[in-house]
Amino acid sequence: MNVMYKIPLFDLNFGLEEEQAVLDTLRSKWISTGPKTTAFEADFAGMLGVSHALALANCTVSLHLAMKILGIGPGDEVICPSLTFVATVNAVRYVDAVPVFADICGDADLTMDPLDIERKITPRTRAIVVMHYAGFPCAMDEIMRLARRYNLKVIEDACHGPLSEYGGRKLGAIGDVGCFSFFSNKNISTGEGGMLVTNDEGLYEHAKLLRSHGMTTLSYERSKGHSTGYDVVESGYNYRMDDIRASIGIVQLRKLGDDLKKRAEVRLWYEDAFSAVDGVCVPFSGHRGFVSNYIFAVLLDVSCSRSRDEVRDALHKEGIQTSMHYPPVHLFSIFREFSGGLPVTESSAARLITLPMYSRMTKQDVGCIAQSMNEILHG
Ligand SMILES: Cc1ncc(COP(=O)(O)O)c(C=O)c1O
Numbered sequence: 155m156n157v158m159y160k161i162p163l164f165d166l167n168f169g170l171e172e173e174q175a176v177l178d179t180l181r182s183k184w185i186s187t188g189p190k191t192t193a194f195e196a197d198f199a200g201m202l203g204v205s206h207a208l209a210l211a212n213c214t215v216s217l218h219l220a221m222k223i224l225g226i227g228p229g230d231e232v233i234c235p236s237l238t239f240v241a242t243v244n245a246v247r248y249v250d251a252v253p254v255f256a257d258i259c260g261d262a263d264l265t266m267d268p269l270d271i272e273r274k275i276t277p278r279t280r281a282i283v284v285m286h287y288a289g290f291p292c293a294m295d296e297i298m299r300l301a302r303r304y305n306l307k308v309i310e311d312a313c314h315g316p317l318s319e320y321g322g323r324k325l326g327a328i329g330d331v332g333c334f335s336f337f338s339n340k341n342i343s344t345g346e347g348g349m350l351v352t353n354d355e356g357l358y359e360h361a362k363l364l365r366s367h368g369m370t371t372l373s374y375e376r377s378k379g380h381s382t383g384y385d386v387v388e389s390g391y392n393y394r395m396d397d398i399r400a401s402i403g404i405v406q407l408r409k410l411g412d413d414l415k416k417r418a419e420v421r422l423w424y425e426d427a428f429s430a431v432d433g434v435c436v437p438f439s440g441h442r443g444f445v446s447n448y449i450f451a452v453l454l455d456v457s458c459s460r461s462r463d464e465v466r467d468a469l470h471k472e473g474i475q476t477s478m479h480y481p482p483v484h485l486f487s488i489f490r491e492f493s494g495g496l497p498v499t500e501s502s503a504a505r506l507i508t509l510p511m512y513s514r515m516t517k518q519d520v521g522c523i524a525q526s527m528n529e530i531l532h533g
Contacts, residue, residue, distance in 0.1 A: 160473030161519050164339045165512040167406075167413050175401040182397075187366075188374040190397035190404065195349070197407050201317065202324045204332070204351045206358035209395035209403070210365060213313050213335030213348035217245030217283075219393065220331040220350060223360045224307045226251050230280040233306075235266045236484040236499045238285040242311045243483045246283070254279070255484045257498045261435045261453045264288075264502060268296035275300070281307040284329070288479075289341075289446030290438045291320035294328050301329075309333065314448040316341050317414055326351050336399070341413065341446050342406045344399040364390040416513035417447035423517050424450055424509070427524035433458050433531050449479055450511040452527075453502060460531060462505050468530040469507075474523055477508040 179190055191209045199207035210216045226232060228250035234243055236255040246253045257270040264287040271282060282301060284292040301308045308329030312318075315325040316334055326332025336347030352358050366372060368390030371381040395403075428436050435453045438445075454462055466476045482503045484493040509523055 159475040161475065161510045161515075161523065162512075163475040163477055163508065163510050165514055166338065166343055167409060167513055168343070171405045171409075172402050175405045176398055179397050179401040184374065184377075185398050186374070186396045187372060187394045187400075188397045190400040191395050194395075194400040194403045194407070197404060198334075198349055199351065201407060201410075202327045202332070202351055204324075204327045205353045206351065206355065208350045208358060208361050208365060209400055210348040210350060210393050211395060212337065212346050213311070213333050214241040214245065215391065215393040216333035216335075216348040216350040217241060217309065217311060218248045218391075219361045219364055220309045220333055221245055221249040221251065221281075222364055223357045224281060224309070224330060226280050226307070229278065231276060231278040232281045232283060233266075233271055233274050233279060234283040235285050236482040236496050237264060237287065237480055237503055238311065238483060239313070239480055240483050240486065242283055242285055243489065251280070252278075253483075253489065253492050255492065255494060255496055255499075257496045258502060259293075260498055261502050261505075262437055262439070263290075264437050264451070265290060265292040266297075267498070268293045268300060271297065272300055275304050275306075279304065279306060281309060283309045283311055285311040285313075286315040286318060286325050288438070288451060289315035289318040289325070289448045290441060291315070291318060291325055291443070291445075294320050298328065307331075313340065315446050317410060318445040319443050327353070330354065331357060336403060336406075341448055342403060342410060344395075344402045344406065347395055347399045347403060363388060365393045366390060367392060413513045414444070414446055417511065418444070420511060420513070420515045420520060421447050421450060423520040424524070427520050428452065428527075431524055431528045431531070434527060447511060449477075449508050451479055451506055451508045454505040454507070454531075456501070456505070458505070458531065462507055465527070465530055466507055469523075469526060472526045474526060475510060478503075478506055479508045 195207040230251040232246045259267045310329040310332040312326035313335040318325040332351040334349040336344040368388035371384040
């Protein structure tokens with residue numbers, strides 16, 4: 155728990171089980187990619203209902219591999235959100251493809267607008283990367299329809315949404331490839347870590363090859379005598395996860411369902427408490443599908459007399475930690491050359507505040523945050 159804040163932004167759901175899992179792995183004397191990684195992959199694939207899951211060093215490399223295995227290359231256009239973490243878009247640049255930013259729907263739905271996606275499609279478009287903000291699903295029916303009509307690949311940046319559902323399917327399992335992060339503040343935390351999921355055997359085999367230098371066997375297989383050598387058949391990378399992290403991931407997966415149920419309850423408390431705070435919009439209000447609630451963001455109304463940064467400073471003084479998900483990627487210096495007009499993203503992002511969200515939050519914490527917000531805005 156962060157000692158500086160009365161209510162921190164996030165709290166890790168770790169306990170003795172994670173400590174024991176790490177100890178067991180250390181004592182097994184196999185700490186790099188091995189049996190724990192394989193078990194974590196099997197558990198993850200089972201949880202999502204997909205045929206293949208590949209554990210990786212983080213989600214950024216998962217997004218990179220997604221581009222590679224889908225054959226995205228120099229000059230190809232990839233439609234992506236700007237209201238996301240920069241890694242979503244960096245991955246497009248790793249393969250020298252061109253990011254084409256699509257706007258979001260609006261304050262009430264911070265995911266990409268399918269109408270704007272369609273407007274941005276050109277003969278050079280090869281793929282769409284969606285990002286399920288806070289774990290709330292993008293309009294996947296419309297997006298998959300566009301993908302079929304224009305023959306585009308779909309990559310789901312599902313970092314925010316493990317176990318989130320859309321029409322009975324899990325996020326990450328709907329497009330061609332799904333990418334997940336296990337960075338320490340994510341719903342599943344392993345410190346650093348990521349996963350690539352797909353139902354396509356060929357894509358999976360290719361990603362697995364690229365994960366470890368394009369080598370045809372892993373050290374673990376050789377240590378077990380399953381093979382004695384290897385060939386290198388493509389220029390790959392070292393994007394592997396290790397068994398220490400995988401063993402934490404296995405425990406975290408077991409706890410995920412309960413953790414998310416508590417977060418859903420916290421979100422209901424928030425929606426209720428903020429219904430009495432004028433001038434603040436709670437995006438995705440009333441969405442009752444099962445979602446991960448990775449973060450809880452609110453937006454100040456356009457007419458609000460206080461700026462977002464003033465409100466954040468005032469909350470900070472009250473001992474409430476906040477953040478901002480996200481500064482729009484197209485406004486970063488390095489992406490300005492790809493920037494088109496994104497009026498909705500720019501307007502919403504300037505008024506966004508991320509408030510604390512974790513499963514151990516209490517109703518009193520939520521009440522205290524809503525009351526502080528009310529006093530800051532109207533006191
Ligand atoms: C939406 C999104 N995409 C990609 C990433 C990158 O994940 P990682 O830190 O595991 O590389 C993150 C992590 O913060 C994220 O939130």
